[in-house]
Amino acid sequence: MDYSLDDLMQWDEKIWDIAVNKYKLDPYEIEYETIDYYEMIGAMAHHGMPSMYNHWSFGKAFERTHAMYNLGMEGLPYELIINSNPSIAYLMRENPLPLQILIMAHCAGHSDFFKNNRMFKNTRPENVVQRMRAAKKRIQSYVEDPTIGIDEVEKVIDACHAIQFQTTKHGLRRRSQDEIRDELIEELKKAKEENDRSKQTKLELRLDTIPLEPDYDILGFISENAKLPNWKKDIIETLRDEGQYFWAQIQTKVANEGFSCAVHYKICHDLELPSELHLPIIKSHNQVVRPHIGGINPYHLGFHIFAHIEKKFGWEECLIAREACHDGSFIRQYLDEELCSELNLFSYSKRRNKSIVIDDVADEEGWKNIRDELATSVGGGSIPVILVEEVRRNGELILRHEHDGRDLDADHAHKVVDHVRSLWGDRVRLLARINDTLTSID
Amino acid sequence: MSVFREHKTTADRSASDRRRHKKRIEDALKQGIHGIVADESIMGQNGNKKFKIPVRGIKEYRFIYGDNSGKQVGSAPGKDIKRGQKIGDASDDQAQGPGRKGSDEKGEEFYDVEITLDELAQYLFDDLELPDLERRQLANINNEKLKRNGYRSDGIMPRLDRKKSAIARIKRMKAAGFDPDKAEEGETFPFHEDDLKYRHYKKKEEPCTNAVIFFIMDVSGSMSQDKKFLARSFCFLMYQFLRSKYEQIELVFITHDMEAREVDEEAFFTQYTSGGTIVSTAIELTREIIDKRYHPSSWNIYTFQCSDGDNFASDNVKYLEEVVALKSICQLFGYCEIDPDKNNLAYSYESGAYQTIYDLLQPLKGRNLQTSYIIKKEDVWKAFKTILGGVEKDGG
Numbered sequence: 001m002d003y004s005l006d007d008l009m010q011w012d013e014k015i016w017d018i019a020v021n022k023y024k025l026d027p028y029e030i031e032y033e034t035i036d037y038y039e040m041i042g043a044m045a046h047h048g049m050p051s052m053y054n055h056w057s058f059g060k061a062f063e064r065t066h067a068m069y070n071l072g073m074e075g076l077p078y079e080l081i082i083n084s085n086p087s088i089a090y091l092m093r094e095n096p097l098p099l100q101i102l103i104m105a106h107c108a109g110h111s112d113f114f115k116n117n118r119m120f121k122n123t124r125p126e127n128v129v130q131r132m133r134a135a136k137k138r139i140q141s142y143v144e145d146p147t148i149g150i151d152e153v154e155k156v157i158d159a160c161h162a163i164q165f166q167t168t169k170h171g172l173r174r175r176s177q178d179e180i181r182d183e184l185i186e187e188l189k190k191a192k193e194e195n196d197r198s199k200q201t202k203l204e205l206r207l208d209t210i211p212l213e214p215d216y217d218i219l220g221f222i223s224e225n226a227k228l229p230n231w232k233k234d235i236i237e238t239l240r241d242e243g244q245y246f247w248a249q250i251q252t253k254v255a256n257e258g259f260s261c262a263v264h265y266k267i268c269h270d271l272e273l274p275s276e277l278h279l280p281i282i283k284s285h286n287q288v289v290r291p292h293i294g295g296i297n298p299y300h301l302g303f304h305i306f307a308h309i310e311k312k313f314g315w316e317e318c319l320i321a322r323e324a325c326h327d328g329s330f331i332r333q334y335l336d337e338e339l340c341s342e343l344n345l346f347s348y349s350k351r352r353n354k355s356i357v358i359d360d361v362a363d364e365e366g367w368k369n370i371r372d373e374l375a376t377s378v379g380g381g382s383i384p385v386i387l388v389e390e391v392r393r394n395g396e397l398i399l400r401h402e403h404d405g406r407d408l409d410a411d412h413a414h415k416v417v418d419h420v421r422s423l424w425g426d427r428v429r430l431l432a433r434i435n436d437t438l439t440s441i442d
Numbered sequence: 443m444s445v446f447r448e449h450k451t452t453a454d455r456s457a458s459d460r461r462r463h464k465k466r467i468e469d470a471l472k473q474g475i476h477g478i479v480a481d482e483s484i485m486g487q488n489g490n491k492k493f494k495i496p497v498r499g500i501k502e503y504r505f506i507y508g509d510n511s512g513k514q515v516g517s518a519p520g521k522d523i524k525r526g527q528k529i530g531d532a533s534d535d536q537a538q539g540p541g542r543k544g545s546d547e548k549g550e551e552f553y554d555v556e557i558t559l560d561e562l563a564q565y566l567f568d569d570l571e572l573p574d575l576e577r578r579q580l581a582n583i584n585n586e587k588l589k590r591n592g593y594r595s596d597g598i599m600p601r602l603d604r605k606k607s608a609i610a611r612i613k614r615m616k617a618a619g620f621d622p623d624k625a626e627e628g629e630t631f632p633f634h635e636d637d638l639k640y641r642h643y644k645k646k647e648e649p650c651t652n653a654v655i656f657f658i659m660d661v662s663g664s665m666s667q668d669k670k671f672l673a674r675s676f677c678f679l680m681y682q683f684l685r686s687k688y689e690q691i692e693l694v695f696i697t698h699d700m701e702a703r704e705v706d707e708e709a710f711f712t713q714y715t716s717g718g719t720i721v722s723t724a725i726e727l728t729r730e731i732i733d734k735r736y737h738p739s740s741w742n743i744y745t746f747q748c749s750d751g752d753n754f755a756s757d758n759v760k761y762l763e764e765v766v767a768l769k770s771i772c773q774l775f776g777y778c779e780i781d782p783d784k785n786n787l788a789y790s791y792e793s794g795a796y797q798t799i800y801d802l803l804q805p806l807k808g809r810n811l812q813t814s815y816i817i818k819k820e821d822v823w824k825a826f827k828t829i830l831g832g833v834e835k836d837g838g
Contacts (some may be wrong), residue, residue: 052455056465336591
């Protein structure tokens with residue numbers, strides 16, 4: 001390392017000044033920790049969390065990254081920052097100074113995004129580190145409990161991981177059965193007063209079903225309605241909370257990375273760096289925002305959308321977009337024909353004969369289709385929407401896949417239904433449309 | 443404002459997670475064994491032969507979109523693309539087209555773990571706790587061996603050590619100040635009786651580490667190919683296990699229908715005849731071969747018999763007599779019954795029930811005679827354990 005922590009601190013001061021005063025960012029304070037590459041792989045396996053409950057899947061993630069890194073197939077990410085207040089970010093000691101400057105500027109963007117984007121409203125960043133630490137302790141105590149043990153605990157965590165992101169859309173708060181019931185009873189009263197017979201009957205029938213309305217938060221529903229020992233309920237609640245915490249990031253990958261790239265690009269420009277620092281930064285920047293041919297690089301797409309917004313509407317609009325949007329709305333609102341064409345976007349699909357064929361190109365006729373496909377499949381759209389439809393009298397839990405033109409993978413669905421069954425403790429059935437046929441998976 | 447600090451290096455945080463992950467892989471490996479043992483010829487292979495085992499069970503399942511996942515969007519390298527253009531083939535694994543990303547995400551996380559037979563056996567048998575087994579059933583037979591034990595000045599001529607004797611003579615010659623170069627004609631320095639050194643041998647008890655395994659297989663009409671596969675898995679495990687216990691193992695394969703013959707491994711698993719069954723012939727032949735080639739005083743003898751339980755009722759008494767005689771010279775006689783066909787069995791008039799060889803052998807069960815049965819492939823491991831009398835750690 002040919003620079004000291006003091007050097008980093010001085011650069012950070014300049015970055016911070018530009019971020020806050022020139023670009024009106026409002027980030028959390030950031031705590032940077034310097035680590036080596038091995039610790040970086042460990043931190044990645046734990047999603048950057050300073051403490052994390054034990055689970056074999058993190059070991060698997062570690063081994064995978066480590067192997068890829070050693071084979072030279074994959075570099076390590078430049079930056080790793082978590083959504084907490086203060087934000088915790090890691091700087092690899094192996095990085096040269098220009099890269100650290102780029103990372104710090106990039107982290108200022110992320111931290112601001114975490115603090116201001118509305119998808120992150122319910123993530124409680126002020127105590128996430130403490131929550132995780134407490135969860136680790138509790139889960140460890142279940143592992144050590146001779147009546148429970150590691151195999152049982154792992155089984156529950158495995159199952160929770162499988163449906164961790166089957167949650168309410170766009171981070172909305174889940175309404176409990178009691179809340180909904182009170183509301184329906186209120187409506188029922190009104191209907192009786194108004195002597196509205198048909199409405200009355202409808203409400204009475206609804207009050208007779210569980211759940212009272214379709215529930216997208218499967219872990220939340222199971223935790224509320226299954227008969228569970230306390231330890232199991234605790235693990236389910238903990239992993240549900242974790243899922244919702246990370247859900248915000250899944251939903252905003254393009255916007256979050258795009259915004260942070262826009263921020264680091266502008267700040268590094270404004271720092272008026274000598275060319276021996278600036279050229280390596282430009283090189284790294286170009287590497288990060290290069291297009292992935294045939295696929296979507298969220299850094300590339302997001303960076304160019306923000307650059308486009310600024311060009312068309314000014315920086316103020318960028319700040320509004322970073323506050324209001326998740327990836328779906330971000331793309332629907334700001335990806336226009338001009339940008340679609342500039343980025344050479346196209347849509348494709350697999351045909352029955354297995355060949356992959358281009359459907360639309362970014363011209364006047366096709367760009368809207370491309371925009372809409374992208375808005376649907378990006379971020380949270382990559383996860384199929386499954387809802388709790390009904391609990392039948394015999395205790396069977398009925399799940400349903402909300403079909404949006406894309407079929408579920410039946411193999412995976414089978415395995416996930418097994419997981420749900422182990423949590424629910426009774427029969428579970430998933431209704432899904434696959435190959436235009438209503439399929440029951442149980 | 444930001445804070446900077448050196449990361450407090452704690453113990454390797456994910457070490458225990460990695461251990462648990464490793465355990466999962468090992469568990470999955472054990473499940474993969476059926477795939478291997480049903481494969482090619484393995485019994486005679488040396489331990490370094492490598493197998494690829496697809497490891498499952500460590501995949502993390504989530505709801506994902508399947509094959510029919512609609513349209514996807516990607517970036518093109520330039521403008522020269524048009525609607526309807528074919529850009530790849532999903533049936534071609536090498537396709538570098540845009541479909542690749544999608545299939546990556548679907549994530550066929552098969553770990554093809556490459557493993558040698560020795561390692562595989564290690565995995566398998568590590569978890570087996572064999573109470574008293576080694577002491578009891580694998581009790582090494584002691585064998586008297588002559589071991590060199592220094593030199594003595596008396597002994598018999600065949601054990602005369604010329605080199606040592608010559609050295610002793612030269613020593614004595616130097617001490618006497620005799621120089622053959624300066625010696626006068628005819629003057630010599632002959633061997634003295636004290637110069638002669640004889641190799642000394644001592645009788646020593648050495649554990650005998652040779653073992654011979656007799657595999658006996660019923661190849662009569664009722665033993666189908668499926669049954670033979672199950673038998674083969676069972677034999678494979680036994681062979682691997684004993685191989686890890688002995689320095690040298692010889693294998694003898696015997697097949698029988700109405701008469702028995704010694705065959706090679708290939709024929710053992712593939713031979714098929716349509717005749718009836720007289721089991722005693724196989725045991726008889728085993729005893730004959732032991733008499734001729736594997737004397738019980740210098741060989742640990744193991745016999746494993748696989749059959750679907752069928753025998754001519756008239757042969758049952760003879761068979762039992764033969765087994766009693768054989769078991770007295772065996773470390774272990776294991777009988778494994780493979781998926782008996784109830785329609786095809788001898789009717790026992792005494793008990794009024796259909797009787798298989800398994801039933802027949804029950805009264806003889808004891809320290810060195812064990813029985814088990816295999817109906818489906820999951821039973822193979824269980825049968826193996828039953829016959830060795832082991833229990834698995836973790837109660838698994």
